[in-house]
Amino acid sequence: MLVAMDRAAGRWQDVAASCERLVDIDTGPARSEAALLHAEACEQLGRPDHARESLERVFQDDNTNEGVRIRLRALYEQSGEYRELSNLLLVDATQAQDQNARFELLREAGRLRLANFEEAASAIGPLSEALEIQPNDLEVTLLLADAYISAGLIQEVVQLLQAGIDRQGGRRSRELAALQHRMARAAASSDRNTEMQWLLAAFESYPQGTDVASELADLATELGEYEVALKALRALATAKTQGPITRPMAFLKQAQIARIQGDDRKASFLAKKAISMDPDFAEARDFLEQIGGG
Secondary structure, eight states, rough: OOHHHHHTOHHHHHHHHHHHHHHHHHHHHHHHHHHHHHHHHHHHHTGGGHHHHHHHHHHHTTTTOOOHHHHHHHHHHHOOOHHHHHHHHHHHHHHOOOHHHHHHHHHHHHHHHHHHHHOOGGGGGHHHHHHHSSSSHHHHHHHHHHHHHHTTTHHHHHHHHHHHHHHHHTOHHHHHHHHHHHHHHHHHTTTHHHHHHHHHHHHOOTTTTTHHHHHHHHHHHHTOOOOHHHHHHHHHHSSSOSSSSSHHHHHHHHHHHHHHTTTTHHHHHHHHHHHHTTTTTHHHHHHEEEEEEE
16 A cells, blocks of 8 residues: 555655565565566666566566566666577467467577577577477578578578478579578588589579678689679679679679689779779779789
8 A cells, every 4th residue: 555655656766665675575466566566666766677686586486477577578678688588588488379479479589599699509499489380481491590500400401491492482582592592501611512502593593682692702703613703793783782792892803803814904994993983992993003904
C-alpha cells in the first residue's frame, strides 16, 4: 500500500528503496511485481541499470514472467551485453506459443551469437532450430552457413547450401548468388580454384552484386585467370552502387592486367580513365608514371 502511494505521488526514490527490500523478502508473483516496480522507479530516476540485480535475481528463480524478461532485454540491449541478451532470447523462445514468434527469437539469438561471440559454434543450435521451423528461410540458411564455416564444419555447410541451391531450381537471382557466395567461402580454405568457380557462378547469377564481383576480380587476378577478372572488373566499372572495389579502382586494376598482358597502350588509356573519375587517385597516377603514359 505504501509503495502504491509513493508511486502515485511520484516519490520514485522511495519506491525504488521499498521495492529493493521487497525483492529480498517476497516470493512468487509478488516478488516479480516488486522487481518490475523497482525497474520502473529506477527508469524514472534515470538509472535503469540499478534495477538489473533485482530483475536478474527474480529471473533466475522464475524465468516465466514476461514483464521481467522484457525489462532485462531492454537493459542488455542498451548495454550491448549480447551473450546475456541471446540467452534471454532463447528463454523467450521456449516460452513462445506462436511458432512464428519462436522462429524470430531463435533467429535473433543465433544472429547475435554469430556476430558477437568468439565461438561461432554457439550460434548453430538456435539457428538449426529456427530452420526446422521454416526450412526455406534464406536468411537463416545463410546465417547457419556462416556459423558452420566459422566452426570449420565444411561438410555440413556444403550439404546445407546444396539443398538451398537445389530449391532455387536453377533460376538466376540474388538469392541463388548468396548461396553460391557462401559455397565459395566454404571452399576458400582448401581449394582456391573451386572458390573462384563458385564466385563466378554467384557473379553470373547476380552480376550487380559488387561484393561478389570484387572478390572474384581479386581472386581471379591472383590465380592468373585474367579474362575472368576482367569480366568482373568491367561490371564493377559501370556498377550503380559502389563495392569494395570502387569504379576508379576497377579501371586501374584493368590497366594493371593490360600491362601484365603486354598492352601498355591500353594500360595507359585505362589508368587515365581511372584518374578522370578520381583526380586525386594517387595510385593510378603512380602507375601511369611507371609505364610512361603520362
